[in-house]
Amino acid sequence: MSSEVEWRDSYGELKLPFMGAAGKILDGNFHVDCPNCHKSTLRFYYHEFNKQKGTGTLWAWCPNCRVTTHLPRVEPGGWRYPDPFRAIDDFGKLEGRNADPLVGRLDKLWDEGKIGLPEPPGTQSKNSKPARRP
Numbered sequence: 001m002s003s004e005v006e007w008r009d010s011y012g013e014l015k016l017p018f019m020g021a022a023g024k025i026l027d028g029n030f031h032v033d034c035p036n037c038h039k040s041t042l043r044f045y046y047h048e049f050n051k052q053k054g055t056g057t058l059w060a061w062c063p064n065c066r067v068t069t070h071l072p073r074v075e076p077g078g079w080r081y082p083d084p085f086r087a088i089d090d091f092g093k094l095e096g097r098n099a100d101p102l103v104g105r106l107d108k109l110w111d112e113g114k115i116g117l118p119e120p121p122g123t124q125s126k127n128s129k130p131a132r133r134p
């Protein structure tokens, strides 16, 4: 993983493939190849913004080529994503607090095992560590 590559939003011809890939994650397919470099599976993070509606934003990114996208106002389909920021109401303030882009910080959280694979619908919530990818 190269640290010289800047995080960048998917744009142009990458926009739709990345939105499609993020949609697959939302549908419960958590091993989606990066549509850009095809050298890594995408990582992801979901944060609930509207507790009443049960909707939030899903971020997806490639740790290799560092292209990212996000899907706002989506439902997680019952999956419970690990979220260390669940209790933070003003999540938007996290972005831009320091020089690191939000996704760069999320990628570190993934490496630390604080975010990752969600628990499937219907399971009891427990404080288990999120499952890690091999």
Ligand SMILES: [Zn+2]
Binding pocket: 034, 035, 036, 037, 038, 039, 040, 062, 063, 064, 065, 066, 067
């Ligand atoms: Zn990639």
